[in-house]
Every structure is written in structure tokens, then in C-alpha cells.
Amino acid sequence: MQLEFNANKRDGQGTGASRRLRRTGRVPGILYGGTAKPQQIDIDHNELFQLLRKEAFYSSVLNVNFDGKKEMCLLRDVQRHPYRPVILHVDFQRVDATHKLHQKVPLHFVNADVSPGVKLSGGMVQHVMSDLDVRCLAKDLPTFIEVDLKDMVAGHSMHVSHLKLPAGVEAVLHKGEDPVVATVIVRGGKAEEEVPVEAAPVVAPVEKKAEKKSEKTDKR
Structure with a gap:
């Protein structure tokens, strides 16, 4: 299964820049690994949200359309909002076709x-x-x-x-x-069914009380 997504180059860094980016419906991310330098990217939130609903997106080799070319990568990390359906940040690692x-x-x-x-x-x-x-x-x-x-x-x-x-x-x-x-x-298990039921322990005390009562009657 070939899965791909679109990404743009991201220049702004820091918490403030990421917050402003999210307000526009984009998700900050990073593409790292291989011989190239790590690249800050951003992705359309709705596109990414739908892709993350697919199981294959987490374990497949992905194609990212970036800077006029395609690069192979793997999803390595996703940061989500604690209770809102919002993606905060994503990490992708470049894949070398010649290495395992x-x-x-x-x-x-x-x-x-x-x-x-x-x-x-x-x-x-x-x-x-x-x-x-x-x-x-x-x-x-x-x-x-x-x-x-x-x-x-x-x-x-x-x-x-x-x-x-x-x-x-x-x-x-x-x-x-x-x-x-x-x-x-x-x-x-059958072990519980085979355990015999013990007699009620209250029978003996009742008989003793009855004997004591009869002894008092005889003395009178």
C-alpha cells in the first residue's frame, strides 16, 4: 500500500511560531535522518488527521511530497492534544532504500x-x-x-x-x-465444583443449649 502526503518547508521555530501555525490549520513537524539535514515541515491538519486513522500509516513506508520531489519516510512520533482531536506535532524519519x-x-x-x-x-x-x-x-x-x-x-x-x-x-x-x-x-475449572460443602457449624451449639435446658428442668 502506497501512502503519501504533502508537506511545506517551515521556517519559523519555537512555541509561538508553532501556535500561530496551528491556528491556520497546519501541523508542525520534522523530517530527519539520512544524509540530509533535519528539515522543519508543516502539514495540513485535516489531511494528516485522516491519514492517522489508517493503521497502515503507522507501519508503512510513506511518500512525502516536499519541495517539488518525493522522499520516503516512516512515521516515528505523534503528539496529540490531551482531550481535543488535535494533532500537535509529528516526526518522520527518512528511509534509505538500500539499507534495512x-x-x-x-x-x-x-x-x-x-x-x-x-x-x-x-x-x-x-x-x-x-x-x-x-x-x-x-x-x-x-x-x-x-x-x-x-x-x-x-x-x-x-x-x-x-x-x-x-x-x-x-x-x-x-x-x-x-x-x-x-x-x-x-x-x-472443575476443581471448585468438586469441593464438598461443609455442614453448618451452628447445629452443635443449638443441641448443647437444649441439653442444658433439660438438665435445669430435671433439678426442679
């Missing part, structure tokens, strides 16, 4: 409802990870990675090593690490 990049890619879980652990055992799929850090060239970067759960059984887990990654894409993990991606757990 690191990027977090979302995981899409499919076929959970037909897995033996859910369909036959009545279990529930628990997602341990929601995204995966990968390394690849810009042309190989996937929008998402599909996690097929059709063979998952109750009590078993799926690890990163079980994922089918696209060609040219590798997971970024520490040496010897193979974290859990998803697992199937079974709800409830």
Missing part, C-alpha cells in the same frame, strides 16, 4: 473461532503480543503480519518462531528469545 530498517508491524489474528482450542474445548484465545519488531528493506516492509490460529489447541501457545514472515522480513529478537504471541486458555 527496523519497524514495528501490527499482528492480525485470524481463524481463532475455528481452532480446536476454541471450537472443541471452549477455550479463549489470549493475545500476548499486538505487534512485532521486524527488520527488512523498505520495499519488503509489510503493512501487517497475519497470525493463523486454526491449529491452536487448549493449553498450547504460539511463539514468534511459528509465524510465517514475508520474504525478506526477519523478526528482531534477543539471542535465544522466542516470546509467546498467543495462547488458548480454558475458562473455569
Whole structure:
């Protein structure tokens, strides 16, 4: 998926300049990385707001139309207003097509409802990870990675090593690490049902009181 946006060169810097820029419906940002110097930019707020509603905008290689040419970049940071639907600032990093990049890619879980652990055992799929850090060239970067759960059984887990990654894409993990991606757990348990119910402890004291009362009657 090719996503692109338009940006203008920004000269003014500082809090006051950014505030004035936002009043005109523009969002201040920066484009950095690569061999070129960091460049202050601004983007139309409405255009950026709509793009940020797309999941792919966070993990795809983007094309920015800037200064009469296109540059490849990745979204690295978004600053939002605490409670208003307003974007305050964005950071983009330039991408070199000849060097591998690191990027977090979302995981899409499919076929959970037909897995033996859910369909036959009545279990529930628990997602341990929601995204995966990968390394690849810009042309190989996937929008998402599909996690097929059709063979998952109750009590078993799926690890990163079980994922089918696209060609040219590798997971970024520490040496010897193979974290859990998803697992199937079974709800409830029979142990609680098998615990016998104890007799009420108030029966014995009542009988003792009755005996004492009868003894007093006999003395009279």
C-alpha cells in the first residue's frame, strides 16, 4: 500500500511560531535522518488527521511530497492534544532504500473461532503480543503480519518462531528469545465444583443449649 502526503518547508521555530501555525490549520513537524539535514515541515491538519486513522500509516513506508520531489519516510512520533482531536506535532524519519530498517508491524489474528482450542474445548484465545519488531528493506516492509490460529489447541501457545514472515522480513529478537504471541486458555475449572460443602457449624451449639435446658428442668 502506497501512502503519501504533502508537506511545506517551515521556517519559523519555537512555541509561538508553532501556535500561530496551528491556528491556520497546519501541523508542525520534522523530517530527519539520512544524509540530509533535519528539515522543519508543516502539514495540513485535516489531511494528516485522516491519514492517522489508517493503521497502515503507522507501519508503512510513506511518500512525502516536499519541495517539488518525493522522499520516503516512516512515521516515528505523534503528539496529540490531551482531550481535543488535535494533532500537535509529528516526526518522520527518512528511509534509505538500500539499507534495512527496523519497524514495528501490527499482528492480525485470524481463524481463532475455528481452532480446536476454541471450537472443541471452549477455550479463549489470549493475545500476548499486538505487534512485532521486524527488520527488512523498505520495499519488503509489510503493512501487517497475519497470525493463523486454526491449529491452536487448549493449553498450547504460539511463539514468534511459528509465524510465517514475508520474504525478506526477519523478526528482531534477543539471542535465544522466542516470546509467546498467543495462547488458548480454558475458562473455569472443575476443581471448585468438586469441593464438598461443609455442614453448618451452628447445629452443635443449638443441641448443647437444649441439653442444658433439660438438665435445669430435671433439678426442679
